[in-house]
Amino acid sequence: MGQMCCCFQVPQSRVAIKERWGKFDEVLDPGCHCVPWIFGSNITGSLNLRIQQLDVRCETKTKDNVFVTVVASVQYAVVQADAMDAYYKLSNPREQIQAYVFDVVRACVPKMILDDVFEQKNEVAKSVEDELEKAMAAYGYRIVQTLIVDVEPDKTVRNAMNEINAAARLRVAANEKAEAEKILQVKRAEAEAESKYLSGVGVARQRQAIVDGLRESVLAFSHNVPGTSAKDVMDMVLLTQYFDTMKEIGATSKSSTVFLPHGPGAVRDVAEQIRNGMLQAEAFTQ
Secondary structure, eight states: OTTTTTEEEEOTTEEEEEEETTEEEEEEOSEEEEOOGGGTEEEEEEEEOSOEEEEEEEEEEOTTSOEEEEEEEEEEEEOGGGHHHHHHTOSOHHHHHHHHHHHHHHHHGGGSOHHHHHHTHHHHHHHHHHHHHHHHGGGTEEEEEEEEEEEEEOHHHHHHHHHHHHHHHHHHHHHHHHHHHHHHHHHHHHHHHHHHHHHHHHHHHHHHHHHHHHHHHHHHHHHHSTTOOHHHHHHHHHHHHHHHHHHHHHHOSSOOOOOSSOSTTHHHHHHHHHHHHHHHHHHHHO
16 A cells, blocks of 8 residues: 555664665665655665674684684674665675684684683684674674684583593592591591500509509508518508409409409519519619
């Protein structure tokens, strides 16, 4: 109906190309326009002014001979003032942009090793954007932004990289575990040494207390009972301790105390051995 009434409506964010008798006439902005077809005017097409995105997957080889697939995302738009060039000079702008991306990526990436491709992908994107900006400006297109959104090495390379990373992490974990076990062993040894030291101090104090008690008992007994010697007192003390021990053994059915020899006459031998040991120790200290 609009064509019959010589009226044509251009939607927002688009422009229409008007020809007259097959020759370019003008670019129609959004709105309603009179297109008298009876005088040879005609709308041949339209252009979208919105920002469009093209994702390009480019397979190439790095400097260290690793095949990778670089995914570039190009955002572009038609320059409204150059709509005639955008419509007439390029038949397929997406294929043209894709060709330039292939050319730049395959020129930049082979100069880098694989790790540098991941680290310097912004530089690759900048190179692609600069080249596209210069090339597409002549055709009425502007490049809004170019991004390298993904770098995909070959599957076998990815598996090898993952194995290297996993091995490195396992090595670090093993070192940390060994260091922790070393610390535990050192602390355990220090605790055992401290325990043995304190146990020795306790035994020494116990023996010192026994010796001090026996000395006081001998002195007190000799003072209160005239005519008794230290030897007599020691024999009596040892005999008393002997009978106390035998009493404790007989009082329980599960005693683990063993006293050998167990005859009363053997107490004199034990006393003699203790006395000789003490005399030897005193002589050694002097």
